[in-house]
Amino acid sequence: MHIVVCIKQVPDTKNVRIDPDTCTLVRQGVESIVNPHDWYAVEAALLVRDQYGGKVTVLTMGPPQAEEALRETLALGVDEAVLLSDRAFAGADTWATSLTLARAITKLGPVDLVICGKQAIDGDTAQVGPGLAAHLDQPYTTYARRLELVDGCQLRAERVTDAGYELIQMPLPAVVTVVREIGDPRMPGLKHKMRARKQEIPVLGAADLGLKPEEVGLQGSYTQVVRVFSPPPRCDRKMLNGSVEEQVEQLLNLLKEAKIPGL
Amino acid sequence: MDYFLTEEQQMIKEITAKIAKEKVRPVRAELDETEEFPWDIMKVLAQSDLFGVYLPEEYGGLGGGVLENCLAVEELGRECIGVATTYAASGLGAYPILLHGSEEQKQKYLPAIASGEKLAAFAVTEANAGSDAGGIQTTAQRDGDHYVLNGTKQWITNGGEAEVYTIIAITDRTKGARGASAFIVEKGDAGFSFGKKEQKMGIRASATRELLFNDCRIPADRLISREGTGFIVTMKTFDVSRPGIGALAVGLSQGALDIATEYSRKRVQFGKPIISFQAIQHILADMATETEAARALVYATARYIDSDAKDISKYSAMAKLFPTDVAMRVTTNAVQVLGGYGYMREYPVEKMMRDAKILQIYEGTNQIQRNIIGQELNKEYGRIKETFF
Numbered sequence: 001m002h003i004v005v006c007i008k009q010v011p012d013t014k015n016v017r018i019d020p021d022t023c024t025l026v027r028q029g030v031e032s033i034v035n036p037h038d039w040y041a042v043e044a045a046l047l048v049r050d051q052y053g054g055k056v057t058v059l060t061m062g063p064p065q066a067e068e069a070l071r072e073t074l075a076l077g078v079d080e081a082v083l084l085s086d087r088a089f090a091g092a093d094t095w096a097t098s099l100t101l102a103r104a105i106t107k108l109g110p111v112d113l114v115i116c117g118k119q120a121i122d123g124d125t126a127q128v129g130p131g132l133a134a135h136l137d138q139p140y141t142t143y144a145r146r147l148e149l150v151d152g153c154q155l156r157a158e159r160v161t162d163a164g165y166e167l168i169q170m171p172l173p174a175v176v177t178v179v180r181e182i183g184d185p186r187m188p189g190l191k192h193k194m195r196a197r198k199q200e201i202p203v204l205g206a207a208d209l210g211l212k213p214e215e216v217g218l219q220g221s222y223t224q225v226v227r228v229f230s231p232p233p234r235c236d237r238k239m240l241n242g243s244v245e246e247q248v249e250q251l252l253n254l255l256k257e258a259k260i261p262g263l
Numbered sequence: 264m265d266y267f268l269t270e271e272q273q274m275i276k277e278i279t280a281k282i283a284k285e286k287v288r289p290v291r292a293e294l295d296e297t298e299e300f301p302w303d304i305m306k307v308l309a310q311s312d313l314f315g316v317y318l319p320e321e322y323g324g325l326g327g328g329v330l331e332n333c334l335a336v337e338e339l340g341r342e343c344i345g346v347a348t349t350y351a352a353s354g355l356g357a358y359p360i361l362l363h364g365s366e367e368q369k370q371k372y373l374p375a376i377a378s379g380e381k382l383a384a385f386a387v388t389e390a391n392a393g394s395d396a397g398g399i400q401t402t403a404q405r406d407g408d409h410y411v412l413n414g415t416k417q418w419i420t421n422g423g424e425a426e427v428y429t430i431i432a433i434t435d436r437t438k439g440a441r442g443a444s445a446f447i448v449e450k451g452d453a454g455f456s457f458g459k460k461e462q463k464m465g466i467r468a469s470a471t472r473e474l475l476f477n478d479c480r481i482p483a484d485r486l487i488s489r490e491g492t493g494f495i496v497t498m499k500t501f502d503v504s505r506p507g508i509g510a511l512a513v514g515l516s517q518g519a520l521d522i523a524t525e526y527s528r529k530r531v532q533f534g535k536p537i538i539s540f541q542a543i544q545h546i547l548a549d550m551a552t553e554t555e556a557a558r559a560l561v562y563a564t565a566r567y568i569d570s571d572a573k574d575i576s577k578y579s580a581m582a583k584l585f586p587t588d589v590a591m592r593v594t595t596n597a598v599q600v601l602g603g604y605g606y607m608r609e610y611p612v613e614k615m616m617r618d619a620k621i622l623q624i625y626e627g628t629n630q631i632q633r634n635i636i637g638q639e640l641n642k643e644y645g646r647i648k649e650t651f652f
Contacts, residue, residue: 187310190275
């Protein structure tokens, strides 16, 4: 069982600013951390490995200093780490990012399971996981709180929904994103941390992955950040009271007053 | 201050600090209230390889020494010395085996202690044998290739929870101090059971129980070293373990200083944060100075012991005496700085003050430490022929 976990190094969002000219996050002088949701992906992978055997490789795309994020995961008992770093990767949107990661996973192959956090706290798109599945042409599910292997070739996942959870089963190889209910990330181990200090981390660039410059980074991106802004506070909120029937009646009248199409 | 720790020592500090902050701090008040044994935390410490920091690599440890043990103990103690005592007491139970055990005993017991799979405990104290270990009444009678133990040990940290116990019993009463011997007893040995769990003033997360020996038959190869070496084993064990009590005290003092200083910067009276008043500044200054002095003494002593020095008793006693007296003063002052809040259970410093008291009592009261230091001074100066006048 070879499990790949994709992580992202993100600015510690407790103290970030937006550059008013470029509308992007100002990363200078802000401490970088491993995206908090990704720790659950690492934990999920280690849980699967502990139960079924195999190895866990952690993968990230980022600047050279993202190596630190990889070493942090090695300290938890991750077996291997690979860094995708190339000036050409800069400015990638979720399409270019997931394409680059997918190529790397294919190169690492055969990979049975890819696990991601549910989203990154800087962009909050939650698109890279599903994007990976598309580029890899594999089944996927999102927001999993529990993973289980069936007959060694099927993944059964409990997918959290607003109302409860869905039980999803799909053939491997597959992609899954996980939520915090998967379990608290374990603490680093001293022996793992000592190994992590010395372990070699291969660095791959666009050419290593067989990707052309126009397929990666800003050039390979289909989306463009036009503007970043704080949404205005919501106003004119109205709380309805009374029995459910009365509230429905009031709501219907309000929607009619607002001339909502179809009413 | 930079104590020029190695990269490995720095890692021990970082990992233990992370566990202490994330796993101990959120539950310390509850553990204090319920007196529940912190098994969950012990498991995390085991998974993080922290039970073996002071044990040689050939027995599954990390090859560190007293300093490595002190660093881990200090960081845990910063959040809760009840939890830290539980961790440290396993080391106290392992030291007699490490220092005086046979190769077979080391192979058999140390790897499971190093991995944290089993906790250990050390048992000397009895109802009539506290500071005066000469009062020990538990006996070990040789019977063929077995020893038969009878008696009761009291106030044993990790009692009932540990799997491996090193105990001191009398093998020949006619020989006085040379009639005591050290043995390894395993939980589950026939005739070995546990008495009541004590309710304590502080370190309430730690378990303190009686050990009851009622015709407890153990194989003769459980004897550590030779018959008659029990007191030497005990003294040598305490010589290397006492800086660990100092480290508990340093951690506790630092934890109390952290809270008192943060509080002083936030608490406003007479229109100003109270840290702007010299009355408060001077208390905090003394707390910080004494804590740092205690830390420097503990680290220096630990390094000296780790250099395989022989004359360690005096320094080891100092490294227990001074930091623990400091911890009592620092935690008392932390309560004073927090005033009424400090006295309330809702704030962590009243527990710290209750916890601090045991540090001046266990592993030799501070009066006994002064005796050791005084006797060593007498011996040392007796050997010096020159005069200082």
